[in-house]
Amino acid sequence: MIFNSYIFLFIFFPTMLSIFYMLIKYGFKNSAVLLIGISSVIFYSFEGYNFLHILLISIIFNFIIGNLLRSTKSFKKIFLIIGVCFNIGLLFYFKYYNFFLSTLDISSLSIILPIGISFYTFTQIAFIADCYNTETKSYSFTEYLCFVTFFPHLIAGPILIHKNFIPQLRDNKFGKPSYSRIYAAVIFFSVGMFKKVMIADTLSPYVSVLFLQDNLTLLEAWSAALLYTFQLYYDFSAYSEMAIGLALLMNLKIPINFNSPYKSTSIIDFWRRWHISLSFFLKNYLYIPLGGNKLGKKRKYLNLFITMVIGGIWHGAGYTFAVWGILHGLYLCINHYYRQLGLKINNILSWLITFIAVVISWVFFRSPDIQTALNILRSMFGFGENSLSMPNIDNPFFTTIAIVTLLAWLVIAPNTRQLAISRSPKKIYVIISALILYFSILNFTDITEFIYFQF
């Protein structure tokens, strides 16, 4: 099920929320937690039960491993290794096995990637790692099920950390959102829906067509790269914002995943603003365990590089994702080195350099193969066969205007969090929210999935 569907918006969520509030009102808190778990399972398996068993096996296994890690003092490392191997093995089999076979020229198997596997696997790796470090309290299975499957985040994040989420289920205010939270929820959800349905999905066909073409002209290549840059942001941030809005209606806070990433003036800044929950995970569960910056400068750069390459590969099996990770690894190393030198660059210039670097990396992220990405980049910088030809875009003037407008909006306008979390709620915001939500619903007919579902 997806958020931008009639069934979710008019049947599933209102029904679930009504029962949830009733249970909370009459003091059945544990039942309310169980309801979230069951609803999440229904949400996950709505289109088919094919992958439900994998999700449930993963949850049960990690819950057992987590309890073992917490309760025993001996064999802890072995249990941790088993747990991590299980999760990585699951991810490897479903996500990378076919790619691995194809690199060895062995015919591939018919393996379909279970939706959300990357997210729930990382969520649970973090959990067992914390259990190993004795950072966890004892959780009931219902709480754990609710934490992993919590439907707003299950399929495309944000990646939740148990110690931030589960205590909220035990809080007295669980299920009793204040009006200011409902206000924030409405804005988060409406803006998220609008970004997905009216912006990202509108850009999608243009991006698809441009990325399919050979020998793009300079303007076409930049249009392709920039439009995808916007599409990805609007699509992914839309999902995260809707997730935040839905969670807030249950008085549950899940982390902000985006904070105007295209306003970044450095790559370090970018990774503090883009997919924040993944950055947090990579930093705390990969970069720091690798030694972080405690083992000398060279090792720090190596750790950064490895972390970003793994971050790239996490997105999918393919050389393009690896190159994307390598690029960001290099960007970060350069950025850290440059900072170390203490040089200063004008803010606008540093924004421009950061933005172009990010756009270049998205070309690899979106392209089906390295060659296509290189062709687009060649065209972008005037080295393509047709770079200097007239663009074959319906109306280059309006395409340019659209790109400039979207860019200006992303760089200048406040983000959704700034609009939603306010000390002074504004009526005009909810009126606009009602209208944009309404127009988004009217345009549900061409339902498209979120880009991050494939990861």
Added chain:
Amino acid sequence: MGSIDINTVEKKSKIIIKTFCKLFSFLIIFTFLLNIVVDPNRIFWFTKALKKDNFMFHLPGDGGASNVMKASGIIKYKPNTVILGTSVADNGSNTRGNFYLRTVKPTKVDMKFEDKYQPIFNAGVRGGGVKAMHEYFKHALLNNPEMKKVIISLEIGHFDSPNFVTNNSILHKDHISLEIFFERTLSASALETSLATSKLRPLYVSYNTVKAKLFIKKTNDSSPYPKTASLGNLPFTFMDDGRDRASELFTSIITGKQNLGTTDPIELDQGFYILKEIISLAQKNKIEIDFFINPMSPYVYSVLERTNNLHEMRRVMYRLVDIIPYYDFYNLITNAKDTSNYFMGNSTHYGRDVGDQILTILANKDAGERNKYIVNKKNIDLVYAEKIKNISNYTSNNKTLQKILYNSNLDLQDIESKGFFEPPVIYHDNYNGYRVIKIYKKYYAYPNNKITFDLADILQNTNNNIIISENIADIMHSLSNKN
């Protein structure tokens, strides 16, 4: 100083949230109710109850809206007999399911068929072709695997249209799912159709005008939003005893020259391939097949004759009879003394007078009566010869037609070369008293009153009242100067 009064924020938030709930609920409930009450695709009510003055006066565009209605009607009635065809079958078959009849009860024509064939449903798809017929047949079979009869109404000039898009969310479903329910009550397309077909049409017109203007401004392309001129409304006449025959002849030429005369052999093959699939599907499911080719106006036949394209019709007839014997009711037309009420606005869409006659013949239990119209491998030579003879007789007995075809100063090839087969597009309904239209590459402005002009005058630019230019700006400039 600076401390926030949480209670104040909460109170304010509460009021604001209520505003949101009221506004959002109003918008959703209004849209939902409007789409259910107007129900332009007749999914929910399928009733005459809403047959009011303005309702359905503005029909939804061909294709989409009626296709949805046909698909939902099949789900509702699970018919034992379906009539497959294009808009010709839809208009001409006076049976339940006819887009204009809006009846929930069997019609008089329906009742002429034996009980075992009831209920009958007219599944003629506007703008469709054999591909659409195939899809709707499968849809009907899904809804009633025990179906008894299929009546196939083949449009000889249009049946090779395998690329027709038949997709709608209701097709190939056996019930109206929740998803469809919401799509038909809360989608922009449903709302647009409801607004366009109800008394709230001015809202739709304003919205669509803005939408079209924005689109044209953005893309410099007006083709997705053309206001196609009705041929009958064009100011062209042949001064035929006071009757405007222009649209009749235009359609005849289009039908005759474009669809038969220049039929793409590959498309024709594809069309026949799909047709065979329809027939074999019916045979496999032991469903009776009544197959007939649509009667056309004698004008069409005469144009075919005049333009030496009768062999195209012959080719189709002979290929068809190789697949299945079929009925040809051309005699109903060519032998009639007065066919003025036989066609609905143009030469291919026969009227219900003709349709009633055809269905009455098909409902007749007496096989001998039906066989008078049958064409099979044995009699096709004879039928074809007689048909040609009847066409020639009809033409020679019709002075008006002769005048148009042979004695007029119109040259059909000249008309064709000037692109007059392209649908005219209205640019301005009324600009300083003139209507501006575009036909092919030229713009024509003519006084927006009921005066009609000879088509030859327009083509030869001999009428001073008509301004012609290849540039819209020149036309507008000339019209502005007229004031």
